[in-house]
Amino acid sequence: MIEVERNLFEQTFSPEESVAKHNSATPSSDEKTLTFVDLFAGIGGFHLAMHSVGAECVFASEWDKFARQTYEANFRPISPKLFREGHFAGDINKVDLEDIPSFDILCAGFPCQPFSNAGLRRGFEDTRGTLFFRIAEIVKHQIDKGVPPQVLFLENVKGLLHHDQNRTLKTICSVLDDLGYYVSYRVLNARNFGVPQNRERIFIIAWLKSSDIHAFKFPLGLSSTNEHIFSDVNLHRDVKDTKVGDILMNQVDAKYTLSERLYAGHLRRKEMHKQKGNGFGFSLFDANSKYTNTISARYYKDGSEILIAQDNNRPRKLHPKEAGRLQGFPIDNGFKIVVSDTQAYKQFGNSVAVPMVKSIAQEIVNQLIK
Numbered sequence: 001m002i003e004v005e006r007n008l009f010e011q012t013f014s015p016e017e018s019v020a021k022h023n024s025a026t027p028s029s030d031e032k033t034l035t036f037v038d039l040f041a042g043i044g045g046f047h048l049a050m051h052s053v054g055a056e057c058v059f060a061s062e063w064d065k066f067a068r069q070t071y072e073a074n075f076r077p078i079s080p081k082l083f084r085e086g087h088f089a090g091d092i093n094k095v096d097l098e099d100i101p102s103f104d105i106l107c108a109g110f111p112c113q114p115f116s117n118a119g120l121r122r123g124f125e126d127t128r129g130t131l132f133f134r135i136a137e138i139v140k141h142q143i144d145k146g147v148p149p150q151v152l153f154l155e156n157v158k159g160l161l162h163h164d165q166n167r168t169l170k171t172i173c174s175v176l177d178d179l180g181y182y183v184s185y186r187v188l189n190a191r192n193f194g195v196p197q198n199r200e201r202i203f204i205i206a207w208l209k210s211s212d213i214h215a216f217k218f219p220l221g222l223s224s225t226n227e228h229i230f231s232d233v234n235l236h237r238d239v240k241d242t243k244v245g246d247i248l249m250n251q252v253d254a255k256y257t258l259s260e261r262l263y264a265g266h267l268r269r270k271e272m273h274k275q276k277g278n279g280f281g282f283s284l285f286d287a288n289s290k291y292t293n294t295i296s297a298r299y300y301k302d303g304s305e306i307l308i309a310q311d312n313n314r315p316r317k318l319h320p321k322e323a324g325r326l327q328g329f330p331i332d333n334g335f336k337i338v339v340s341d342t343q344a345y346k347q348f349g350n351s352v353a354v355p356m357v358k359s360i361a362q363e364i365v366n367q368l369i370k
Contacts, residue, residue, distance in 0.1 A: 033054070033055070033056050034050075034053070034054060034055040034056070034104050034105070034365070034369065035055060035056050035057075035058045035101075035102075035103045035104050035105070036050045036055050036056070036057055036058070036103055036104060036105040036106070036107055036153075037057070037058060037059040037060065037100065037101075037103045037105075037106050037107065037138075038050075038057055038059070038060040038061070038107050038108075039060070039061050039092055039106065039107065039108040039110070039135065039138075040061065040062065040092070040108055040109055040110055040111070040131070041060045041061060041062040041067075041071055042062060042064075042067050042071070042109065042347065042350055042351050042352075043067050043070040043071055043074070043329075043347045043348075043351055044070075044071050044074060044075055045109075045327070045329075045351045045352035045353070045354050045357055046107035046108075046109070046153070046155075046352065046357055047060070047071075047075055047079070047107075048329075048330075048354050048357075048358065049107075049352075049354060049357040049358040049360070049361040050105065050107065050361055051078060051079075052358050052361065052362075053361050053362055053364075053365045055104075055105065055361075056079070056081075057075070057079045057082050058081075058082065058087060058101045058102075058103055059082070059087045059089070059100050059101055059103065060075075060082060060087065060088050060089070061088075061089040061090065061091070061092040061095065062088075062090070063090050063091045063092075066339050066343040066346075066347070067347055067350075068088070068090070069338055069339055070336070070337070070338055070339055070344075070347055071088070072088065073336045073338045074334075074335055074336055087099075087101070092131070092134055093131075093134055097137065097138060097141040098141075100138060100141075100142075102142060102145070102147040103142070103149055104149060104150045104151065104369070105149060105150060105151045105152075105153055105364065106135065106138070106139065106149050106151070106152045106153065107153045107154075108135055108152075108153075108154050108155070109154070109155040109156065109352055110131045110132055110135060110154065110155075110156060111131055111156075132172060132175075135152075135154075136175050136176075136179065139152065139179055140179060143179065143180065148180065148208060150207060150208060150211075150368065150369060151205065151206065151207045151208075151364055151368050151369070152176065152181065152204070152205070152206040152207075153203075153205060153357075153360065153361070153364060154203065154204040154205075154206070155201055155202070155203050155204075155352055155357070156201065156202050156204070157201060157202070158187050158200040158201060158202055160202050161187060161202055169185070169202075172204065173185075173204075176204075176206045180208060180209050180210070181206035181207060181208060181209060182206065182207055182208075182209055182211070182213075182214065182216075183204065183205070183206045184204075184205050184206075184215065184216040184218070185202055185203060185204040185205070186202070186203055186218040186220075187200055187201070187202050187203075188200070188201060188202075188203060188218065188220065188356055188360075189221075190327075190328070190353035190355070190356050191239075191242060191290075191291045192220060192221030192222070192229075192235060192236075192239045193221055193222050193239075193328075193353065193355040193356045193359055194222050194226075194239075194240050194242060194328070194355050195242065195247075195291075195325075195326060195327065195328045195353055195355055195356075196242040196243055196244045196246060196247060196289070196290065196291040196292060196326065197291055197292050197293075197294065197295065197326050197327070197353065198291050198292065198293060198294060199294045199295075199353055200294075201352070201353075201356070203218065203357075203360060205218075205360070205364065205368075207368045211368065211370070213367065213368060216363070216364075216367055216368065217230050217363065217367065218230075218360065218363070219359040219360060219362075219363050220232055220235055221235055221238070221239040221240075222239060222240050222355065222359065223238055223239065223240060224240045224241070226240070228359055228362070228363065241290075242290055242291055243287065243288060243289065243290055243291075244285050244286065244287055244288070244289040244290075244291065244292055244308075245286075245287030245288065246325075247322050247325035247326050248287055248308065248322055249319055249321060249322060252316060252319050252322075253319075256316045256317045256318075256319055257310065257313060257314055257315075257316040258303075258307070258314045258315055258316060258317070259314075260314070262302060263314045263315065266282040266302070266304060266307075269282075270282060282302075282303075282304040282305075282307050282315075283304070283305055283306060283307065284307050284308075284309050284315055285306060285307070285308060285309065286308065286309040292305075292306045292326065293305045293306055295318075295323055295326055295327070295345075295348060295349050296349045297345075297346045297349035297350045298349070299317075299318070299323065299345045299346075299348075299349050300341070300342040300345035300346060303317035303318065306318055306326075320337055320341050320344035320345060320348070321337065323344065323345055323348040323349070324337065324344070324348050326348070327348050327351050327352075327353050327354060328353050328354035328355040328356070328358075329348070329351075329354055330354075
C-alpha cells in the first residue's frame with residue numbers, strides 16, 4: 001500500500017525531466033538519504049517538494065489541529081517512520097531541542113513578526129520571542145552538536161522585504177550570517193511556475209560557509225517544457241501559459257454560488273470603493289483569465305478576492321478542490337481533503353504554492369548539496 005502511494009506521489013510531483021530527477025530514486029545501501037525537517041508545516045507543501053527530490057522527513061511540527069489532520073492523512077503513507085517514531089510535533093516552542101534528529105535541510109514558512117530589539121545589533125538576541133528565534137535556536141543546537149544543517153529553506157510573505165523599514169529582513173540575514181551561513185533571497189511569483197495565481201512570496205536560502213559555493217541561482221519560473229528559467233529578461237514571455245480554466249471543475253454544487261444577499265453586498269461595496277476612486281471590492285474571473293488574485297486564509301469568509309463568473313447566474317466561490325489545484329496540490333492524484341470547506345480554504349490559503357517550492361528544492365539539490 002505504501003509503495004503504491006509513493007509511486008503516485010512521485011508521478012504527481014515530479015512530472016518534469018530535470019537534473020534532480022534521479023534523486024527521487026531509492027538510494028543504494030551505501031548512499032546517504034537526504035533528510036529534512038518541516039517546521040510550521042501546515043498541510044505539507046514543503047513536504048511534497050522535498051519528497052519529489054527523494055528527501056526523507058525526519059521531523060515536522062504544526063500546532064493547528066485541523067492542519068495536522070490533513071498532514072497526517074496525506075503523509076503517513078509516504079513517511080510512516082515520521083509518525084511511528086513520534087516526530088510529528090505540535091507547538092515547536094514546547095519541543096525539547098534534543099528530541100529533534102539531525103537533518104540536512106530545514107524547511108519553514110514562518111510568520112512575519114517584528115523584532116522588538118531590531119537595530120540594537122545584538123544579533124541572535126535581537127530575535128528572541130519570535131518564531132524565527134526558534135528556528136535559529138534549532139539550527140544553533142544542531143551546530144553545537146557537530147551536525148550543522150547544510151541548507152535552510154525559508155518562505156515568507158513579500159512584505160518581509162520592507163517590514164519594519166527593512167530591519168526585520170536585515171536582522172534575519174545577520175543572524176544567519178552569525179550562525180555560519182551564506183544567505184540569498186528573492187521574491188518569486190507562483191504564476192511563473194505553471195499555476196494560474198498571482199502570488200508573490202519571498203524565499204530565503206542559506207547554506208554553510210564551509211561550502212565552496214558562494215551564490216545560489218533561484219529558478220524564476222518554468223518554461224513550456226518544464227525547464228527552469230533563470231533570467232528575468234522576457235520572463236513573462238518565456239514562462240508556460242496558464243489559465244484559470246485549468247483548475248476549474250466541470251460541475252460545482254449550487255451551494256458555492258453566492259446568495260443574492262451576499263452578492264448584493266459585494267456589488268454595493270464595489271460601487272462605494274469606485275466612487276472613492278480606488279479599486280477595492282470583489283474580483284471576478286472566468287476560465288479564460290490567465291490567473292487569479294492571491295488566495296488567502298480568509299477566503300472562507302466571502303471569497304471576494306477570487307469569484308468565478310457563471311453564465312446566467314451569480315458568481316460562485318472556488319470549490320475547495322479548485323483552491324487546492326490553484327496552489328498546485330495534486331488534488332486529482334491522491335491528495336486528500338479531510339476537513340470542512342472552511343478549514344480547507346484556510347489551509348490552502350496559508351500554504352505555499354507547491355510547484356514553486358518544488359522548483360527551488362530541485363535547485364537546492366542541484367546547486368548546494370554535495
